[in-house]
Amino acid sequence: MGQTEGGEKPGTRAEMREETERLILDAAEEVFAESGFGGATMQAIADACGLPKANLHYYFSNKEKLYRRVVERIFTIWLEAAGSFETSATPDVALRRYITRKMQLSREHRFGSKVWANEVMHGAPIIQDYLETTLRRWTETRIAVIQGWIDAGHIRPINPRWLMYTIWATTQHYADFAHQIETLNDGPLDEAQWQDATETVCGILLRGIGIDPGTGA
Amino acid sequence: MGQTEGGEKPGTRAEMREETERLILDAAEEVFAESGFGGATMQAIADACGLPKANLHYYFSNKEKLYRRVVERIFTIWLEAAGSFETSATPDVALRRYITRKMQLSREHRFGSKVWANEVMHGAPIIQDYLETTLRRWTETRIAVIQGWIDAGHIRPINPRWLMYTIWATTQHYADFAHQIETLNDGPLDEAQWQDATETVCGILLRGIGIDPGTGA
């Protein structure tokens, strides 16, 4: 606790622990994303982060606890992104920013998105409570906001729920189905393609609800 | 080969075999959808169709062959649906019909859709060749058609590829994320909700590309 800043490499005990945990969580996220919970093995995760398997069990008592931590971390990131849906902004700005942020997440957190998708597809055994509480509340407030836009005549009258699902689906698709997209594209999307895709998605969805979107960039 | 029609229950040897295989494939599809390939066990599939495990191995020599057959069957259904994208029709009709058909598939073949999603998310180890051949060809022809609509000024200029992905994503979401949707909805969507969701998706996407959609029903 003496000098907080310093060598960076050694760090305090707690810092080193956190760092190792992050190393394991990163590896676990990737392995869980690529193999699912059942298909992933502790050995594969150990190999992915270069630690002996027994060491993983020192930090995370068992596979399920490790998985749980991975999922919780993803939910945190999701929540942060959810904050970019500014309820005070105009629909144009709020939706464009939210969609853009979600596309960015799909690009930068592909594995996390896949783990989330897997978890939900398998009946959300771990995150059911989050769905019922946090996600539900968040969704309901946004639906209310969208309904307000409709009542004010800013956007076309549609069921806000289906609009939310459309946004989630479209943006997440670029992470969850990245392999399919890359196969059809002969390789990963490049910077320009990501921008184009993002702009196209914004354009379709905004016009779809009756907004004439301003220029993208 | 004598009387082809008749009792229906007994059937010929080949018919009974086919029926048993279908029974197993149905159960396997559900179990694979809910647990993933790695998480699914032959015993669970056996229980799901009420046969002893050893019997499964009589019909399908191993787990991977069974899985492969499940995936192939799904691809067949997908292909059939792909046919509803009428290249000769106007964009309005073609897209509305295709989207509607895909929404219907999400409702009626939830398990199949989930297995497909799982397969792709895990790098498509089984269906890679389909992606590269059949799916690729199909996609390219539809992209050409859409591009034709753009050139003719029927729809707004957008990259047809991102439009295809948006359609796939949005419609499949209702199967793959059914659990999340049902949690937020306090239960499965009813008939009216499915119709409303379908109409909303059609409305958003068609307007999104610059078509004023005719009435839904």
Added chain:
DNA sequence: AACAGACCTGACCATTCAGTCAAGATTTTT
């Protein structure tokens, strides 16, 4: 330097699970 506590790991164990097998039942053919 000695000690204590946190961290690391190879070897091991118990369980689970895909896949086998041999013997029996059932249906078809001769």
Added chain:
DNA sequence: AAAAATCTTGACTGAATGGTCAGGTCTGTT
């Protein structure tokens, strides 16, 4: 009715895997 083919199944096996543990190492404290 006998023989042959197909189908069924309980019991078993070998390999993989989650998890344990005893003993070692490193780090910070006194």
